[in-house]
Amino acid sequence: MSDADLIDYLFDVLDPADRSLVAARISADPHAAARLEQLRASVAPVLATAEAEREDTPAPPPGLALRAIARVAQHVVEHEPRAPEPTGSDAISAFLREFSSPAPTELEFGSGTRAKVPGAPRTPRPAPPVSDGPDPQSSGRRFRADLVVAACIAFVGFGLVSSGIAKARQQQRIYACQNSLRTLHVGLAGYADSDPQGRYPQIGTPAHPTADTFAASLSDQGHLPAGFRPGCPAAADYIAYAYTLGFRTPNDEILGLRRADAMAPAGEEHDLMPIAADFPTASAAPFAGPVSPHSSCMNVLFVGGNVRPTTSALVGPGGDDIYRNLFGQVSAGATRTDAVLGRPGDRP
Template sequence: MSDEDLIDYLFDVLDPADRSLVAARLNADPSATARLERLRATVAPVLTAARTEREDAPEPRPGLALRTLARVAQHVVEHEPRKSEPAPSDLAVATFLREFASSPPTEIEFGSGTRAKVPADRTRTAPPVTDGPDPQSGRRLRIDLIVAAGIAFLGFGLISSGIVKARQQQRVYACQNNLRTLHNGLAGYADSDPQGRYPQIGTAAHPTADTFATSLSDQGHLPAGYRPGCPASADYIAYAYTLGFRAPNDEILGLRRPDALAPAGEEHDLMPISGDFPTANAAPGAGPVSPHAGCMNVLFVGGNVRTTTSPFVGPGGDDIYRNLFGQVSAGANRSDAVLGRPGDRP
C-alpha cells in the first residue's frame, strides 16, 4: 500500500469501495497502521483545516452577486477609453482637411509667393477625418465586460453549487461506511452472546441509547479509535440505537441476530438497529438532529445501509423514531422498530 493511498484515506477522498479496501488492509497490517499514524502526525495541521472546511462548507455571503456586478461596473467606468478633446491646432488641421476633401485646390501657394499647380491626375481624396476616438467603442467595451462578468458569475455559482453537493454526498458516504463498520462490531457481539442478542438498552450498565457502543468497545468488537457516530460532522454526533421492544409479558428485550430457521415474526434482516439522528422534520421532539440536513442513514440488522428522507422505513412503513403509540420508548411488539437518541430510555 502506497503513501498516496494512505493520504487519500486520511483526507477522505477515496470512493466507498476503495476506502473499505484500505480499512481492511489497515486492520490486517500493523505496519501499514503505523505508517498511517506517522502520516497523520505529519499532516495534522492540513488535515484539521481540510476537515473543518469539509464539515462546514462556506456559503456565499448575502448580496455577493450584486456587489460583484457593481464592482465590475465601477472598474469599467474608471478604465474605459475616454474621448479626447482635440487641441486648437488640431481643429485647424481638421478643418483644412475637410475643405481639401470637398474641393481640392488647383494651386498651392508657398510662403515666398511662389505658386505651384497641382496636376489633376495627382489630386487624391483625403482620408476620413475624425476629431477623436469613436465614442461607440468605449460603450461596446463596457457592455462586453458586463456580459463577461455576468457569465463568469453564473459559472462561479454553478461550480460552487456542485462543490457543495459533492461535499454533502461525501459526508453521507463517510457515515455509511462508519455504519457498516458498526455493523461488523454488532455482529461480532451477537455471535459471542449465548442468545445471539445485540447490546440491550435499559440495563444498569447501559441505561440509555447512547451507551450501547461501550459494550462493543469493551469486548474488542470495534477498531481502535472508532467513534460510534458520523465522522464527517464538525462536532461529534453519535448514532441513534434500537430501544428494543416489549414482550407479551411486558419484559423489555433487545434485538437478536436474524435466524433463517426462526419462526415467522422473529427478528429479520429488515429491522432497523441504528442510524443517524432524525432530521428536523422527522424528529419526535427536541434533541440533536441529522448532520445531513434533509436525509438520514439507517443501518438494518442484515447489514444494509439506506439513505432516506423519511422516517417511515421500518417494517410495514413503521416510523423508526416512535413506537406504535407515537412515543419514544421500546417498541410495542417485536416488529415495532424504535431508534433512540442520547438520553432516551426504553
C-alpha cells in the first residue's frame, strides 16, 4: 500500500468503498498500520487543522472584501503611468511657440481675394475634433472602475465556491455514515436470523452490560465484514453508534428488540422502531455527553433497514423521543414501542 493511499485515508478524501478497503488492509497488515501512525505523527498539525475545519469552516474576517478592494484600488492609483512634467526649458519653448506670430502663408487683396505666398509651407489641414473616440483621461478612470468590479466579482465567486465545497464535504460525511449504518443493519439482521426468538443483541446482560458492547457479538459470530468498525467514519476516532436499550415487560423484565414480523399482533415490534443511530445533536442531547459528529443532523437506523437523517430526536413511533423513555430517563423503554437508544456506558 502506497503512502498516497494512507495520506488520503488520514485526510478522509477517499470514497466510502475505497476507505473501507484501506481500513481493512491497515487492520490486516501491521506494517501498513505502523506506517499510518508514522504519517499521522508527521502531519499532525495539518491533520488537526483539517479536522477542526471539516465541520465548522472558518468564516472570513469582517470587512475583508472591502479592505481588499480598497487595497487594489490604491495599488492601481499609485502605479498608474503618468505623463512626465515638462522641465523649465520645455515650458519656455512651449510658451514661445504658442504666442509667436507665424509667417503669413496667404495674402489678402482689397476685393477679398486671397492668394498663397510663393514658397510658403503648406498649412496642414486641421484634423476634425475628436468626438467619437476614447477620451485618454477617462480611459484610466474606466480601467480602475472595471478592475474594482472584477475584484468584487472574484471575491463573491470565491465565497460561493468555498461555501459549496464545505457543504459538499459535509454531505459526503453524512452519506459515509449512512452507508456504515446500512452495513451494520446487515450484521444485525444476520444475528436475528440465527437467534431462536429472532431477537437482536440485548443490552443489560453479563456479556453486553452497556450499549457500546452490542457490536462485539456481531463480530464474534462473523456477521460484520472483516475490518468493519461499527462507528461513524465522519468522526476522527470512529465514534460508536447509539444502540437500543430494549424495553421493560409488565413483569419488569428487560427484553431486546425482535425482528419485525408481519404476522405479529398489533403492538409488537415493527420496521419503524429505531435500533441504532448517531449520537444526538447538541440541541437534542438529553444530558451532558458526546454528540453527533454531524453538526446539522443525526442519522437514525430503523429495524426495517431504512436510514433517515433528522435534526429532531422525536422520530420514534408516534413522535417518541428516541434518546429518552416515556419518563424522560435514559433507560429501557417503558413499553414495547417506547424507543430508547443509549450511548457508550448507558445501561437499561
